[in-house]
Amino acid sequence: MAERIELTFLGTGSAIPTVRRNHMAMLLKYKAENILVDCGEGTQRQFRKAGLNPCKVTKILITHWHGDHVFGLPGILQTLILNGYNRKLEIYGPRGTKEWIRKYFDVVGRGVEKLDIQIKEVRGRKSERGGEIVFDEGEYFVEAYEMDHDCPAIGYSFVVKEKKRMDVEKLKALNIPNSPLMARLAKGETVEINGKRADGKKLLYVEDARKISFVMDTRVCDNAVELSRNADLLVIESTYSKQESEELLEKRAHLSSVEAAGIAKKAKATALALVHLSQRYEGIPKVIRDEARGVFENVVVPEDLESIEL
Ligand SMILES: [Zn+2]
Numbered sequence: 001m002a003e004r005i006e007l008t009f010l011g012t013g014s015a016i017p018t019v020r021r022n023h024m025a026m027l028l029k030y031k032a033e034n035i036l037v038d039c040g041e042g043t044q045r046q047f048r049k050a051g052l053n054p055c056k057v058t059k060i061l062i063t064h065w066h067g068d069h070v071f072g073l074p075g076i077l078q079t080l081i082l083n084g085y086n087r088k089l090e091i092y093g094p095r096g097t098k099e100w101i102r103k104y105f106d107v108v109g110r111g112v113e114k115l116d117i118q119i120k121e122v123r124g125r126k127s128e129r130g131g132e133i134v135f136d137e138g139e140y141f142v143e144a145y146e147m148d149h150d151c152p153a154i155g156y157s158f159v160v161k162e163k164k165r166m167d168v169e170k171l172k173a174l175n176i177p178n179s180p181l182m183a184r185l186a187k188g189e190t191v192e193i194n195g196k197r198a199d200g201k202k203l204l205y206v207e208d209a210r211k212i213s214f215v216m217d218t219r220v221c222d223n224a225v226e227l228s229r230n231a232d233l234l235v236i237e238s239t240y241s242k243q244e245s246e247e248l249l250e251k252r253a254h255l256s257s258v259e260a261a262g263i264a265k266k267a268k269a270t271a272l273a274l275v276h277l278s279q280r281y282e283g284i285p286k287v288i289r290d291e292a293r294g295v296f297e298n299v300v301v302p303e304d305l306e307s308i309e310l
């Protein structure tokens with residue numbers, strides 16, 4: 001069985017929070033890794049409401065330095081200090097992130113030197129592997145592409161690589177004692193057990209790669225499609241309804257529901273989650289969902305504190 005990737009939507013609103021939707025923040029949990037994607041104002045309280053602990057965060061990915069995506073950072077850093085957070089905290093964001101973090105540290109004040117923070121600025125330039133590899137932990141990695149907003153902005157994909165696994169049921173049937181033979185079978189070698197030959201290759205199967213992409217504030221751009229190519233889940237901003245004028249969308253540098261769905265379709269994503277809804281759709285998120293469904297079938301509009309497992 002593949003280890004679960006669990007994504008919790010801590011906040012799904014845009015610039016102005018509403019009763020129903022806090023500012024943007026999502027927590028991606030995979031094994032011991034807890035990656036926070038954006039950290040809008042009030043995010044640490046959203047953690048508590050979701051029954052999650054902000055002190056378990058291992059990495060923070062910042063899409064861009066607009067307030068609705070980052071105003072929660074000073075508060076969460078202060079909580080980490082107060083709780084004696086003692087691991088390394090990795091923070092990734094677009095160019096300018098080091099300077100922004102320094103300014104935010106001025107807000108947090110005393111005690112911040114106790115945190116072991118590593119900051120890396122991400123450009124989102126293409127590489128031979130696709131986008132910029134933000135980090136690679138062997139079994140999984142995060143890649144990034146530059147988006148087209150009105151400030152430096154980055155989209156991220158979290159990818160668990162395809163993996164060879166042993167078929168436990170077939171293995172049990174062979175009734176092998178726990179011996180070094182197991183390791184050889186796991187490498188796909190043929191070994192002799194009790195006078196019989198067992199072919200490791202026949203015990204192995206390939207578990208497909210899994211990918212979750214995050215496209216936050218942007219205009220329509222090729223990089224948004226590249227980033228989310230074949231994603232199992234694309235989480236994308238859909239600030240406005242298609243009813244809004246093109247002028248407004250261009251000026252505000254955001255996506256409409258149908259533009260977001262169009263990116264999912266072009267990228268051949270499997271599922272789509274629309275977030276970052278404008279306050280004007282507070283009572284009618286179905287409008288956004290139904291518009292998107294006209295272009296791309298498999299759409300959800302998650303509420304705050306909902307989770308998706310992959
Ligand atoms: Zn925003």
Ligand SMILES: [Zn+2]
Pocket residue numbers: 064066149217
């Ligand atoms: Zn923005």
